[in-house]
Amino acid sequence: MEYEIKTKNKFSFGFRELNEYRELFYFFTWRDVKVKYKQTVLGFLWAILQPLFLTFIFTFAFKKSLSTKTEIEYVLFLLSGMLIWNLFSSGLNNSSNSMINNSNIIKKIYFPRLILPISSIFVSVIDYLITLGVFFIVVLFYDESISLWAIILIPLSLLSTIITTTGIGLFMAALNVKYRDVRYVLPFFIQSLMFLSPIIFPLKISDNILFEFILKYNPLSGSLELMRGSFEKYILNWDIVIGSSAVSILFFIFGFFYFRKTENYFADIV
Amino acid sequence: MKPILEISNLSKRFKINSEQQPYLSLRDSFSNLFKKANSKLDFWALNDLSFNVEEGDTVGIIGKNGAGKSTLLKVLSKITPPTSGQIISRGRIASLLEVGTGFHPELTGRENVYMNGSILGMRNTEIKKNFDAIVDFAGIERFIDTPLKHYSSGMQLRLAFAVAAFLENEILIIDEVLAVGDAEFQKKCMGKMSEVSKSGRTILFVSHNMGAIKQLCKKSVFLKQGELISYGESNSVLQMYSSSDAEGFDGIINCESNFINRIELYCDNIIQNVFYSGSRFKLKLYFESKELIISPVLGVIIRDEYDQAIVGINNKNYESQLRNFNNFYGCIEMEIPFLPLYVGRYYVDVHFGDAYIDLDVKRNLFSFVVEKNGINNALEMPNENYNKILIEKVNWKISDEHN
Numbered sequence: 292m293e294y295e296i297k298t299k300n301k302f303s304f305g306f307r308e309l310n311e312y313r314e315l316f317y318f319f320t321w322r323d324v325k326v327k328y329k330q331t332v333l334g335f336l337w338a339i340l341q342p343l344f345l346t347f348i349f350t351f352a353f354k355k356s357l358s359t360k361t362e363i364e365y366v367l368f369l370l371s372g373m374l375i376w377n378l379f380s381s382g383l384n385n386s387s388n389s390m391i392n393n394s395n396i397i398k399k400i401y402f403p404r405l406i407l408p409i410s411s412i413f414v415s416v417i418d419y420l421i422t423l424g425v426f427f428i429v430v431l432f433y434d435e436s437i438s439l440w441a442i443i444l445i446p447l448s449l450l451s452t453i454i455t456t457t458g459i460g461l462f463m464a465a466l467n468v469k470y471r472d473v474r475y476v477l478p479f480f481i482q483s484l485m486f487l488s489p490i491i492f493p494l495k496i497s498d499n500i501l502f503e504f505i506l507k508y509n510p511l512s513g514s515l516e517l518m519r520g521s522f523e524k525y526i527l528n529w530d531i532v533i534g535s536s537a538v539s540i541l542f543f544i545f546g547f548f549y550f551r552k553t554e555n556y557f558a559d560i561v
Numbered sequence: 562m563k564p565i566l567e568i569s570n571l572s573k574r575f576k577i578n579s580e581q582q583p584y585l586s587l588r589d590s591f592s593n594l595f596k597k598a599n600s601k602l603d604f605w606a607l608n609d610l611s612f613n614v615e616e617g618d619t620v621g622i623i624g625k626n627g628a629g630k631s632t633l634l635k636v637l638s639k640i641t642p643p644t645s646g647q648i649i650s651r652g653r654i655a656s657l658l659e660v661g662t663g664f665h666p667e668l669t670g671r672e673n674v675y676m677n678g679s680i681l682g683m684r685n686t687e688i689k690k691n692f693d694a695i696v697d698f699a700g701i702e703r704f705i706d707t708p709l710k711h712y713s714s715g716m717q718l719r720l721a722f723a724v725a726a727f728l729e730n731e732i733l734i735i736d737e738v739l740a741v742g743d744a745e746f747q748k749k750c751m752g753k754m755s756e757v758s759k760s761g762r763t764i765l766f767v768s769h770n771m772g773a774i775k776q777l778c779k780k781s782v783f784l785k786q787g788e789l790i791s792y793g794e795s796n797s798v799l800q801m802y803s804s805s806d807a808e809g810f811d812g813i814i815n816c817e818s819n820f821i822n823r824i825e826l827y828c829d830n831i832i833q834n835v836f837y838s839g840s841r842f843k844l845k846l847y848f849e850s851k852e853l854i855i856s857p858v859l860g861v862i863i864r865d866e867y868d869q870a871i872v873g874i875n876n877k878n879y880e881s882q883l884r885n886f887n888n889f890y891g892c893i894e895m896e897i898p899f900l901p902l903y904v905g906r907y908y909v910d911v912h913f914g915d916a917y918i919d920l921d922v923k924r925n926l927f928s929f930v931v932e933k934n935g936i937n938n939a940l941e942m943p944n945e946n947y948n949k950i951l952i953e954k955v956n957w958k959i960s961d962e963h964n
Contacts, residue, residue, distance in 0.1 A: 296639055297647035318679040322665060322672075329667045329708075399658045400680055401639035558640045559575065 299555055302548075308403050315402055319410035323385075324417055338418035339425050342373040349491050361493050363522045364433050371518045372490035374426055375448065378419040379456050379511060380481050385411035386460030387477055390468050394561040404554040408464045412456050419449070441521030448517035451536055455510040458543030461550040468553070468561050489515055494531075507531050510539035563651060564613035565732060565763050566637075570646035573607040573632055573787075606632040608787040609646070614765070616652075616731075619758040621778035621795060622767045623802050629787040630767045634658060634736050637765065652731030652763065655682055659736070661721030666710035670701060670720055673709050677724045691727040699723035726753050732763045751776065773867070775799060820854075820913050820921040822847045826929060834929040838904070838942065838951045842897040848913060849890040850920075856884045859893045860912035860919075866905060871950070875912065884916075899953040902931045903945060 328334045346369050358365040386408035390397065393407055423445075430437060467473040485491075488511045497503055506512060513535030520527035607629045614620055622630050635641045637648060638656030663680040664673050674695055678688040688695075696705055699719040701712075709717060735754070755777055758764050768774055774781060774795060781798040783790040791798050812826040812833045827843035828836045836842060846859055860875035876883050876895070883893065908928045913921045943951070 293649065293651045295647055295649055296636065296643070298642050298645060314685050315679055318676055322668065322676055325672065326665060326667045396663050396680065398640065399662045400656065402680065402682075555642045558635065 305403055312402050315406050316410050320413040323414045338421045342377045342422055346370045346373050357492055362525050364435050367433060367435055370426055372515055374422055375452050375514050375518055376490050378415050378452050382412040382415035382456040383460050387463035387467055390464045397561055398558050404557060408460050436523045437521050438523045444517045444521045448514045452514040454543050455539040458546035462546035465550045465553045468557050508534045508538055510535055510542055565616040565651045566614040567649040569611045571607055571610040571643050572645045573636055574644040575604045575606055577602045577604050605787050610789050612792045616763055617761045618780055619764040619778045621774035621781040623781055624784035628784040630784055634734050634767060638734055654732045655728045655730035656734040657725050667708055669708055670705040674724055695723045695727055722750055734765045736767045814927050818921055820848050820850050822849050836900055837932045840900050842900040844895045846893045853887055854915045855887050856916035857893055858914045859895055862910040864908045901950045904931055906930050
C-alpha cells in the first residue's frame with residue numbers, strides 16, 4: 292500500500308474514502324444518540340413531545356382561521372409539516388455546529404470531515420422515525436385516510452429533506468469554522484425559514500406574488516408536498532415538488548463543494 | 562527495500578494575522594477588504610524538510626517549542642495539508658497526538674473503547690478481537706460499564722493508552738503522550754512502546770524528554786525553526802541539540818515579570834550554567850515589587866529529563882535569617898555547597914513569594930547541565946547506573962573486630 296500526502300489541487304468527491312470510513316458514520320451517530328438522552332428522565336419521549344406540543348399550540352391559535360384553507364384536517368396538515376420541520380431544523384442545527392463541537396477531534400485525528408455533519412443529521416433522522424410512528428397513531432383518530440402511495444411518497448419526502456438539510460448544513464458547518472457569526476445567524480435563519488415555508492399555513496394564504504413564490508420554491512416545500520401527498524384527499528402539486536427539489540439539489544451541490552474546498556484547512560483555524 | 566516514509570521538500574506555511582485573533586468574524590473580513598493585503602504575515606512552520614524513514618526504525622523528533630515538531634506530525638497524520646512538497650507513505654499511519662481523542666464522559670468505558678478505537682481507525686472486528694486484552698491492559702474490568710465521568714483521571718488515561726496500544730498500523734506517530742500520568746504509568750507506556758518497536762513497526766516519537774528519546778529511538782531528527790538541523794544516530798543528534806540549547810545562555814536569565822527581574826547561576830562562583838557533580842551551586846534572584854514584600858521566600862524545584870522532581874526546597878525549610886527582611890526590592894541568594902546531582906540536564910521551576918503566598922511561579926524557567934567530574938579529584942565516581950544522587954560524605958571504617 293503506497294500513498295502520497297501533498298497539497299490538494301485536484302477536486303475529488305472522496306466517496307472511496309468515505310466508504311473506507313463507513314463504520315465511523317455509525318459510531319458518531321450512535322455516540323450522539325446515546326449522549327443526547329443520557330441523564331434525562333423522559334429520554335426518547337423528548338423527540339416526540341416537542342413536535343406534538345408545537346402542533347397543539349398552533350392548532351389552538353390557527354385552527355379557526357386556517358382549517359377551511361387546507362385540503363386535509365388542519366391538525367394533520369400541521370403535524371405532517373412539523374415532522375419535516377423538526378427533522379430539518381434540528382438536523383441543520385446539529386450539522387452546523389458539528390465541526391465546532393468536535394474541534395478537539397478534528398485537531399488531533401484525520402478522517403473524512405464529511406462524516407461529522409452527515410452523521411449528526413442522522414441523529415435527527417432517528418428522532419424523525421420515532422415521531423413518524425406517533426404520526427400514524429394520531430392519524431387513526433381522524434377521519435383521514437392515507438393512500439398506498441405513501442409507501443413511496445414518505446421515503447421520498449424524507450430523502451428530499453435530508454438532501455436539503457445536508458446541503459445547507461455542510462455550507463453552514465464550513466462557514467462556522469471560519470466565521471463564528473454563524474452561531475448567531477443560525478437560530479434567526481431557522482426561525483424565519485419556518486414562516487417562509489408552508490408548515491403552519493397552506494400555500495394559498497397570501498396574495499403577495501413574491502411571498503407565494505418563496506413558499507412554493509423554497510427547498511423544503513417539496514418535502515412538505517410529498518409528505519402531505521400521502522393523504523388521499525390531498526392533491527399533490529408536482530410543479531412544486533420538481534421546482535423545490537431542483538432548488539434543494541442546487542443547495543446541496545453548492546454546500547458540498549464549498550465544504551470539500553475548505554475542509555483541508557479546518558484543523559488550522561477551528 | 563524502499564523506505565517506508567519518504568519526506569521530500571516538505572513545507573508548511575501559516576498565515577498569521579498581525580492582530581492575532583483565534584478566529585475571524587465576518588465583520589473583520591469585510592473591513593479587511595479595504596486594508597492592504599500585507600497585514601498578514603507568513604510564518605513557515607516547516608521549511609523544505611527532507612528525510613526518509615526506514616521500516617522498523619524508531620525515530621525521535623526533537624527541538625524547542627515552536628520548532629515545527631507538532632506541525633510535522635500533523636502533516637504526517639493528514640490533519641493539515643502541506644503547502645508544498647510531499648510525503649510518500651508505504652504503510653497505514655496511525656497518529657496518537659493525544660490519548661483518548663473522542664472520549665466522552667457520558668459514555669461507559671466499553672462504549673468509549675469502541676468509539677475511540679473507531680476514531681483511531683480500527684475496524685469494529687479488530688476492536689472486538691482485542692477488547693478483552695485492552696480492558697486487561699488498562700486494568701479496569703470492574704468499571705467497564707460505568708460512565709467515564711466517574712473514572713479517576715488515571716483510569717481514563719490507562720484506558721486511553723490501552724486502546725492505542727492495540728493499534729495494528731504499520732506506522733505509529735506519537736506526540737508527548739508520556740508527558741502525562743505518574744511515573745509508574747509512564748514506565749508502562751515506555752515498555753509497551755519498546756515492545757511495539759521491537760515487533761518491527763515504525764514509530765515517530767516527539768518528546769521533550771531526552772531520556773525517553775535516548776532510550777527508545779535509534780535515530781533522531783533535530784528541528785529548529787522549521788528546518789532540519791540534523792538527522793542520524795540519536796546520540797550524536799542529542800549531543801548537538803544539547804549544545805545548541807546552551808547557546809545564548811550563560812547563566813543569566815532576565816525575566817520580564819512582575820516580581821522576578823533576573824536570575825544568575827554560579828558554578829564555583831563563576832557565572833555559567835554548566836556544573837559538575839559536587840560543585841558549588843549558587844542561584845541569585847533579584848526581585849522588585851510595587852508593594853512591600855514581607856519575608857521573601859524563594860523556592861526551587863529541580864527536575865530531571867523525565868520531568869520528575871528531584872529536589873524541591875525553599876528557605877522556609879531551612880534555618881534562615883530571611884524572615885526579618887522587608888523591602889520593595891532585593892536579592893535572594895541560595896547556595897548548595899555540594900551539588901548532589903549526576904550527569905544530565907536538569908530543569909528548574911522557580912517559585913517566588915512572601916511569607917504567605919506564591920507571588921510568581923515560573924515553571925521550567927531554565928535548565929542547566931551537570932557534567933562528569935570525579936569527587937576528590939583522584940577517586941572515581943560511584944557507578945551511574947546505581948546512583949541518582951551523589952552522597953557528599955560517607956564514613957567508612959575497617960578494623961579487625963570479630964564477632
